[in-house]
Amino acid sequence: xxxxxxxxxxPKSVAEASSLAEEYGVDAKFLxxxxxxxxxxxxxxxxxxxxxxLGRIPGxxxxxxxxxxxxxxxxxxxxxxxxxxxxxxQCPILSQCAHQxxxxxxxxxxxxxxxxxxxxxxxxxxxxxxxxGASIVAASGQGSRVIPAGDFFVDTFTTALxxxxxxVEVKMPIGPTRRGAYLKLERQAGDFGIVGVxxxxxxxxxxRCVAAGIALTGVGPTVVKATRAGEILKGVELDKxxxxxxxxxxxxxxxxxxxxRGSAEYKRAMVxxxxxxxxRAAARRQTxx
Amino acid sequence: MTKVRVSMEVxxxxxxxxxxxxxxxxxxxxxxxxxxxxHVGCETTNCGACTVLLDGRxxxxxxxxxxxxxxxxxxTIEGIGTAENLNPIQLxxxxxxxxxxxxCTPGMILASYExxxxxxxxxxxxxxxxxxxxxxxxxxxxxxxxSVKYAAKLRKKGMRGMRKGAA
Numbered sequence: 492x493x494x495x496x497x498x499x500x501x502p503k504s505v506a507e508a509s510s511l512a513e514e515y516g517v518d519a520k521f522l523x524x525x526x527x528x529x530x531x532x533x534x535x536x537x538x539x540x541x542x543x544x545l546g547r548i549p550g551x552x553x554x555x556x557x558x559x560x561x562x563x564x565x566x567x568x569x570x571x572x573x574x575x576x577x578x579x580x581q582c583p584i585l586s587q588c589a590h591q592x593x594x595x596x597x598x599x600x601x602x603x604x605x606x607x608x609x610x611x612x613x614x615x616x617x618x619x620x621x622x623x624g625a626s627i628v629a630a631s632g633q634g635s636r637v638i639p640a641g642d643f644f645v646d647t648f649t650t651a652l653x654x655x656x657x658x659v660e661v662k663m664p665i666g667p668t669r670r671g672a673y674l675k676l677e678r679q680a681g682d683f684g685i686v687g688v689x690x691x692x693x694x695x696x697x698x699r700c701v702a703a704g705i706a707l708t709g710v711g712p713t714v715v716k717a718t719r720a721g722e723i724l725k726g727v728e729l730d731k732x733x734x735x736x737x738x739x740x741x742x743x744x745x746x747x748x749x750x751x752r753g754s755a756e757y758k759r760a761m762v763x764x765x766x767x768x769x770x771r772a773a774a775r776r777q778t779x780x
Numbered sequence: 781m782t783k784v785r786v787s788m789e790v791x792x793x794x795x796x797x798x799x800x801x802x803x804x805x806x807x808x809x810x811x812x813x814x815x816x817x818x819h820v821g822c823e824t825t826n827c828g829a830c831t832v833l834l835d836g837r838x839x840x841x842x843x844x845x846x847x848x849x850x851x852x853x854x855x856t857i858e859g860i861g862t863a864e865n866l867n868p869i870q871l872x873x874x875x876x877x878x879x880x881x882x883x884c885t886p887g888m889i890l891a892s893y894e895x896x897x898x899x900x901x902x903x904x905x906x907x908x909x910x911x912x913x914x915x916x917x918x919x920x921x922x923x924x925x926x927s928v929k930y931a932a933k934l935r936k937k938g939m940r941g942m943r944k945g946a947a
Contacts, residue, residue, distance in 0.1 A: 492823045492842075499784060499801035499847055522845075529804075529843045530825050542801065546848055570837065594913025596828060596891065599837040600844060680912040681826070 494532035497540050501547045508543050509631040509655045515541040521657060522546065523566060523605030526597050527614075551604075551659060554578060560626075561585070561663045565604025573598060582663055583776060584671030584691060588619045591673065594681035604658045607643070610650045610713060613683040617644050617714035619673050620661065621706035622689035628660040635659065644713040668694050668701070672772035675708065676761055678752060684709050685752045686761040688741070688769040692724065700724045700774075705737070705766060710745035710758050717741040720766065729774050738766040788849045790815070791859030799846055805839075806830045808846035809856060817857035817886050821915075828914030831887035832856050838894040840913070857886035860893060868934035869893055869927075878927030880918035887914050892928045901932055 502508040512519050519541035522528055531537040545551065551566035554575050561582050563572065572578055573589035592598055592606070592615050606616045607627065620627070620640035627638045629652055643651050652658060671691035675684040687708030693701045703724035705717040720741035727733050747758035787796030790813060797812050809815045809832065821829030823842050830842040833855035861867030869889050872878065879885045888911065895902060895910040902910065907928045908921075916924060 493804065493807070494802045496800065496802055498782070499845075501847070501850075522848075525845065525848065526825065526843060529845065532802075533823070533843075544847065547850075594828075595910055596831055596838045596840050596913035597825060597843075599834070600839050 492533045494529070495535060495538040497538070497542045500541060500543045502543060502545075504548060505551075505630050505657055505659060506632040508545060508548065508657055509633075511541070511543050512657075513632075513655045515543075516654060519543055521608070523608075524568065524600040524602040525605070526593065526601040527605065527609045527611060545604075545657065556581060556665075557662075559664065559666060561665055563603055563661045563663060565658045565660060566602050567604075568599060569593075569601045569603060569606065570595065570598040572603060581665045582671075584619055584623065584673050584689065584773075585663055588615050588673040588689070591615060591675050591677075591684075591687075597681070603661055607661065608650055608652060608658045610644050610646075610648050611683075612647055612711060612713050613709045615673065615675060615684065615687055615708055618687055618689040618706040618708040619671070620663075621714050621716050622691045622704035623664055623669075623671060624691070624704055625664065626662040627658055628662065629653075629656040630659045631655045631657065637662075641716060647712045649713070670694060670773045670776045672769050672776060674765055674769045674772060676765055683752070686710055686747075686758055686765050688762065688765045690766070690769040690773045692729075692770070692773050694774075698728065700727060700729055703737075703770075705741055705770075707741065707745055707762060707766075709752075710747040710762055712746070715745055717744040717766070719744055724770070729770065734767055734770050737770060738763045741766040784847070786846050786850055788846075788851065789853045791854070791856060801845070801847055803846045804842055805832070805834075805844040805846045805849055805854070806841035808849075809841065809854070815856050815858050819883055819886055821883065821887075826915065827884065828887040828891065829884050831890045831914060833890055833894060836894065836897065838891045838913075855890070855893075857889060860889070867893075869896070869931040872931035872934055873924075873927040876923055876927040876930050878919065878924045879916075884914060884916045888916065888924055892931060895928070896932055896935055900936065902928070904929075 520539040522544045551564045553564040555562045579586040625640040673689045675687040691704045703721040705720040707715040720737040723737040742763035745762045747755045783798040819829040821827035825843045
């Protein structure tokens with residue numbers, strides 16, 4: 492099983508990659524780790540005639556503590572994020588999510604930039620980015636711009652990136668009052684999840700939730716931001732009644748469709764269960780510190 | 781289609797070839813270099829029979845372009861031991877019956893190799909997680925886990941490069 496023939500390009504800079512994309516237009520695809528793209532090309536669901544490999548551009552793999560956020564280079568491997576002490580300490584939700592993506596071998600090749608720009612509605616990272624209010628840095632030959640994660644995921648396999656833009660960095664907010672968790676219900680190890688829920692809570696010193704972001708994996712054409720669920724948690728104590736109401740709201744906000752992993756009704760019911768568990772897990776993270 | 785040059789270090793030997801860009805790493809290893817110890821199982825990134833080490837990290841070589849390994853170090857099952865001089869992990873799989881048909885074994889051993897380099901004394905949970913990208917349809921995994929634990933013990937004793945008979 493081989494991909495269809497293509498011409499291979501290995502640019503040495505983001506600007507060069509961007510100008511190649513401009514030259515070849517819709518016939519070109521960017522290659523990051525290839526863990527989603529190569530399977531699609533082998534199945535001939537995608538057959539770009541030009542492949543622009545970002546793997547030889549120096550300086551795109553890093554994790555840096557920038558005070559109020561972690562800056563993560565687009566070509567950083569999921570496995571490096573999963574094993575990073577800095578991420579585990581400063582941004583446990585990201586660490587927890589990275590550990591749940593595919594399997595260890597796929598994580599060794601797969602990158603955070605590839606995961607996000609592929610925009611598969613069952614990919615796990617988008618929900619974490621949306622719940623946390625992360626920012627995505629896109630660059631081209633003409634400079635760069637910052638896109639809020641909430642505006643980045645447009646539709647299935649479709650992002651706000653223009654054809655000549657490359658995702659170069661993710662800015663993940665961190666801070667002592669933020670607590671997050673990502674939980675995923677999966678049929679078997681390494682499979683895509685049935686439902687995933689990311690919850691990020693901003694807590695005040697008296698134990699109230701000041702702000703909350705909830706986002707859902709696998710239950711819509713792209714990641715679903717459960718805005719009403721987040722609103723319900725805002726400004727109150729996280730008691731059982733509040734968490735139950737927020738979880739029901741998230742289930743209502745989900746847009747699941749039935750497939751081999753379950754019916755739409757089942758997935759909606761699981762969103763409620765998983766949202767409740769995820770909010771509790773995030774809140775517990777706070778008390779453990 | 782125009783061929784391009786690729787060069788990489790395979791089992792501590794520099795190798796290069798003119799290849800089609802679409803050539804997968806597993807095909808490069810098996811068909812260009814004749815290293816057929818790396819197996820092709822599912823071809824869909826599920827089974828892990830094609831696992832090799834790329835700069836020391838396990839990857840599914842059916843889902844990596846040969847060109848993505850340009851300038852890197854690749855280790856296959858042929859690179860970690862020979863029939864006369866087994867790697868402790870190979871010996872452990874033999875001793876503890878960590879295989880039946882053997883098709884998944886090269887991948888299991890290389891994934892275990894990466895694990896033991898990072899975590900020399902893993903417990904069962906860690907072993908199961910590390911091997912979760914490698915499928916075995918014969919053993920039920922129990923003996924594979926025993927094998928990895930035994931391999932950890934052999935490595936701790938500093939046993940490297942031994943004959944089966946000498947163990």
